Amino acid sequence: MVFIQYVINGLIIGGAYALIGIGLTLIFGIMNVVNFAHGEMYMLGAYFLFTFFTKMEINFFLSMLLAILSVMGIGYLFEKGILKPLRRKSIDTVMLSMIGLSLFIQNIAMLIWTPIPESIKNPLPMKTFTLGELYFLPQRILVICVALLLVLFTHLLLRRTKMGKAMRATFQDLEAASLMGIRIDRIYSFTFVLGVGLAAAAGTLLAPIFTVHPYIGNLANLKAFAIVIIGGLGSFSGAVTAGLLLGVFESLGAGYVSSGYQDAVGFILLIIILIFRPKGLFGKIGQTR
Amino acid sequence: MKTDRIITILCLVGAIVYPLVLRDPYYMHMAILVGIYVLLAISINLLLGYTGQLSLGHAAFFGVGAYVSSLLYLNMKIEMWGGMILALFASGLLGYIAAKLAFKLRGAYFVIMTIGIAEVLKLVGLNWVDLTKGPMGLTDIGVPRIDLGGLGVIDFANKVPYYYLILLIVLLCFFFQYRLVHSSFGRAFISIRENEDLAESVGINCYKYLVIVVIISASMAGLAGALYAHYVSFIDPGVFGFFISVNAVVMVIGGGQGTLVGPILGAILFTLIPEWLRFFGNARMAVYALLVIFIVIFMPKGILHYTKWLLRLSRREANE
Amino acid sequence: MNEAILCIDHLTVRFGGLAAVNDVSFTISRNEIVSLIGPNGAGKTTTFNAVTGFLKRISGSIRFEGEELVSLKPHQIARKGIVRTYQITSLFPSISVLENIRTAHHAKEHETLFDVLFNTRRKRQTEAMTLKKAHEILDFIGLREKEKLLGSNLPYGEQRLLEMGIALAAEPRLLLLDEPSAGLNDTETQRMKELIRKIREQGVTILLVEHDMKLVMGISDRIVVLNFGKKIAEGAPEEIRKDPEVIKAYLGERRRDAKR
Numbered sequence: 001m002v003f004i005q006y007v008i009n010g011l012i013i014g015g016a017y018a019l020i021g022i023g024l025t026l027i028f029g030i031m032n033v034v035n036f037a038h039g040e041m042y043m044l045g046a047y048f049l050f051t052f053f054t055k056m057e058i059n060f061f062l063s064m065l066l067a068i069l070s071v072m073g074i075g076y077l078f079e080k081g082i083l084k085p086l087r088r089k090s091i092d093t094v095m096l097s098m099i100g101l102s103l104f105i106q107n108i109a110m111l112i113w114t115p116i117p118e119s120i121k122n123p124l125p126m127k128t129f130t131l132g133e134l135y136f137l138p139q140r141i142l143v144i145c146v147a148l149l150l151v152l153f154t155h156l157l158l159r160r161t162k163m164g165k166a167m168r169a170t171f172q173d174l175e176a177a178s179l180m181g182i183r184i185d186r187i188y189s190f191t192f193v194l195g196v197g198l199a200a201a202a203g204t205l206l207a208p209i210f211t212v213h214p215y216i217g218n219l220a221n222l223k224a225f226a227i228v229i230i231g232g233l234g235s236f237s238g239a240v241t242a243g244l245l246l247g248v249f250e251s252l253g254a255g256y257v258s259s260g261y262q263d264a265v266g267f268i269l270l271i272i273i274l275i276f277r278p279k280g281l282f283g284k285i286g287q288t289r
Numbered sequence: 290m291k292t293d294r295i296i297t298i299l300c301l302v303g304a305i306v307y308p309l310v311l312r313d314p315y316y317m318h319m320a321i322l323v324g325i326y327v328l329l330a331i332s333i334n335l336l337l338g339y340t341g342q343l344s345l346g347h348a349a350f351f352g353v354g355a356y357v358s359s360l361l362y363l364n365m366k367i368e369m370w371g372g373m374i375l376a377l378f379a380s381g382l383l384g385y386i387a388a389k390l391a392f393k394l395r396g397a398y399f400v401i402m403t404i405g406i407a408e409v410l411k412l413v414g415l416n417w418v419d420l421t422k423g424p425m426g427l428t429d430i431g432v433p434r435i436d437l438g439g440l441g442v443i444d445f446a447n448k449v450p451y452y453y454l455i456l457l458i459v460l461l462c463f464f465f466q467y468r469l470v471h472s473s474f475g476r477a478f479i480s481i482r483e484n485e486d487l488a489e490s491v492g493i494n495c496y497k498y499l500v501i502v503v504i505i506s507a508s509m510a511g512l513a514g515a516l517y518a519h520y521v522s523f524i525d526p527g528v529f530g531f532f533i534s535v536n537a538v539v540m541v542i543g544g545g546q547g548t549l550v551g552p553i554l555g556a557i558l559f560t561l562i563p564e565w566l567r568f569f570g571n572a573r574m575a576v577y578a579l580l581v582i583f584i585v586i587f588m589p590k591g592i593l594h595y596t597k598w599l600l601r602l603s604r605r606e607a608n609e
Numbered sequence: 610m611n612e613a614i615l616c617i618d619h620l621t622v623r624f625g626g627l628a629a630v631n632d633v634s635f636t637i638s639r640n641e642i643v644s645l646i647g648p649n650g651a652g653k654t655t656t657f658n659a660v661t662g663f664l665k666r667i668s669g670s671i672r673f674e675g676e677e678l679v680s681l682k683p684h685q686i687a688r689k690g691i692v693r694t695y696q697i698t699s700l701f702p703s704i705s706v707l708e709n710i711r712t713a714h715h716a717k718e719h720e721t722l723f724d725v726l727f728n729t730r731r732k733r734q735t736e737a738m739t740l741k742k743a744h745e746i747l748d749f750i751g752l753r754e755k756e757k758l759l760g761s762n763l764p765y766g767e768q769r770l771l772e773m774g775i776a777l778a779a780e781p782r783l784l785l786l787d788e789p790s791a792g793l794n795d796t797e798t799q800r801m802k803e804l805i806r807k808i809r810e811q812g813v814t815i816l817l818v819e820h821d822m823k824l825v826m827g828i829s830d831r832i833v834v835l836n837f838g839k840k841i842a843e844g845a846p847e848e849i850r851k852d853p854e855v856i857k858a859y860l861g862e863r864r865r866d867a868k869r
Contacts, residue, residue, distance in 0.1 A: 096538070096539075099535055103575075107574040111575065218531070222408055267408050274394060474725055484702075486683075486695075488712075489684045
């Protein structure tokens with residue numbers, strides 16, 4: 001029974017991981033950008049929630065929405081201001097620029113919110129409810145519900161809307177897509193904003209569970225990369241599967257082995273995948289190496 | 290070029306004379322740190338500048354070198370000399386393993402693999418408390434003394450002897466880099482960077498040379514780590530930190546990748562710049578981050594390249 | 610008749626369900642110049658890729674001087690004496706012309722790390738030998754005065770010459786040239802033709818993929834014709850010129866092109 005509890009907890013956190021992973025895999029797959037600042041978007045999502053909800057005492061759910069929208073706005077500015085001019089540069093240059101950007105955002109966050117870790121008081125009642133021998137905290141239920149909703153939303157967006165189709169076309173063949181009249185600029189902006197929005201959403205969901213400080217982006221970033229590689233570059237289902245898998249394995253690892261090595265699970269899986277199946281579980285052949 | 294020779298000799302003399310002119314502990318401290326970073330930068334330069342592979346996980350090798358040497362000293366009383374050599378082997382071995390694991394990967398995949406390796410090692414460092422004392426780190430990592438009998442004692446706990454030791458090692462590694470680059474090995478490395486398929490077509494076993502360069506690069510980084518550990522006498526899993534890896538790469542790019550002098554220049558600049566930025570107080574690292582972005586975008590060929598270009602431009606204008 | 614040095618036997622290469630090369634067999638004799646021709650998509654470059662080890666899943670046999678090449682890695686095949694050039698410009702762009710040639714001579718350099726570090730006599734001899742060989746090749750292809758220029762700074766025609774030089778530096782016994790005259794004007798093509806003749810005179814065997822029929826007819830001892838992955842004809846230039854299958858294959862292509 002404990003096993004099932006671990007798995008469920010893992011799936012819940014995994015759901016949030018999936019959101020970060022989806023964002024990154026879309027950006028990586030469609031824009032060919034290694035977004036090292038992705039974790040910082042997650043961190044900003046958490047901090048904006050803190051500012052709106054804890055500091056400005058705005059309604060919790062509204063705060064979440066505002067936080068996500070704020071990060072999306074910032075993401076839009078970054079895409080237009082930094083990524084667009086760098087589009088012709090080598091992938092290494094873009095990668096290192098994004099690393100510089102992530103360092104910059106981290107330090108600005110430290111200046112604005114100070115490096116003292118903050119915690120966000122849970123707006124939902126702290127009462128656990130039980131289902132048989134399983135325990136559920138309301139916040140965690142919120143996480144899984146919102147995560148599921150957003151995953152579904154993104155899936156529908158990619159499969160059913162015109163924008164989604166355009167995004168998938170761009171992913172498969174950039175030249176052909178632009179020759180067909182797809183406005184690549186708009187696709188890129190939309191993709192980036194969507195991607196960071198999902199990361200910020202994950203940030204708002206996990207912030208009340210864990211603490212908030214300027215460095216939470218680092219680990220989120222690395223795990224996001226692990227998820228993207230394990231799931232396969234550009235693969236939506238890969239990101240979701242890998243995110244859930246990561247959450248579950250971390251939970252089981254923490255429960256049965258040791259909580260210290262919990263964070264290592266992702267990297268170990270990453271290394272294994274890179275050795276045996278670099279394309280990832282659901283790897284598709286895109287235009288990236 | 291004659292001027293290059295003269296500049297090299299001047300720099301060499303300057304480096305040798307440095308402690309006699311600037312004995313202040315702060316300047317000595319900076320010089321030693323620069324020396325350690327030069328080693329790290331040369332190691333990255335071999336991999337990135339010549340072979341064209343970007344590693345953002347070199348802290349893995351640096352950290353392994355630091356921990357191996359420290360643990361050998363603390364647990365087995367092996368002096369720094371032995372520690373350094375074993376650190377070199379240990380990180381070289383890790384490099385060999387990493388190269389075998391990553392050999393199929395190129396580009397972003399390779400980079401992420403290197404980051405993953407460093408992060409795993411950091412987590413091992415944090416959690417294998419029995420061995421590494423976890424986040425508390427290892428302290429009292431000692432340095433040797435050489436008793437020269439009647440001539441006195443060289444105590445490496447003093448900054449000046451340690452500086453000369455580092456200078457010697459830096460010169461050896463620089464010389465090694467020089468020889469390596471001007472040989473068939475160097476040409477093979479460059480061929481991997483320039484056009485791997487073509488290199489294979491003319492009989493160059495790219496995989497073999499990639500493994501060789503990674504082993505050499507990793508060993509040098511490990512040596513730097515060992516020297517660092519014995520100098521600061523305290524290390525913690527932060528030696529596996531991403532920032533160390535990134536900073537080393539920035540040094541090489543800023544100084545001039547694929548050149549012999551680039552890593553030296555880059556190490557000097559990017560060890561000193563964070564110091565100069567103290568003027569900005571808490572915003573120091575934010576400004577540094579902006580500088581990194583600037584360099585990576587506008588000066589990817591390194592400061593040396595653009596300075597030479599500017600000099601050439603001004604000389605041309607003066608002649609007209 | 611010279612002995613056969615390259616025997617391609619029932620070579621088949623599949624990509625997905627499609628056979629890009631379908632049961633192709635032919636041999637090349639020592640010091641011959643053989644041209645491999647055929648309409649676009651016939652499987653010519655795929656054959657090259659198979660012979661030089663760049664393809665993994667191939668069936669059939671490719672024997673060079675008696676040794677089986679299938680399953681060897683590209684650098685191993687190159688060291689056995691088979692070197693190729695590429696259809697698209699392929700050189701080492703940011704190093705000098707001289708360095709391009711020196712780099713390509715690598716397989717003949719046998720220094721160890723020890724030699725390199727201690728600048729032993731073996732290293733100094735190797736460096737001198739390589740430099741001398743590089744200058745010889747540069748003289749042979751006519752790029753000696755440009756040796757200090759960066760590879761990417763050469764005009765297109767000279768880049769193609771440099772590519773030949775790179776291949777020659779690897780000391781091939783069998784040289785595979787993939788469309789050496791692509792993009793060259795008449796004068797440059799003539800120069801290339803002379804160069805190929807000179808190379809043959811040095812004792813090298815040459816297999817050529819080409820679209821320029823004048824060049825093919827003018828220089829080949831024998832021609833092998835592929836269409837849709839199959840060999841449809843083989844023989845001396847006069848025979849091929851009159852072969853009805855060959856004419857059909859090329860006319861078919863022209864008719865296809867005319868329809869568009």
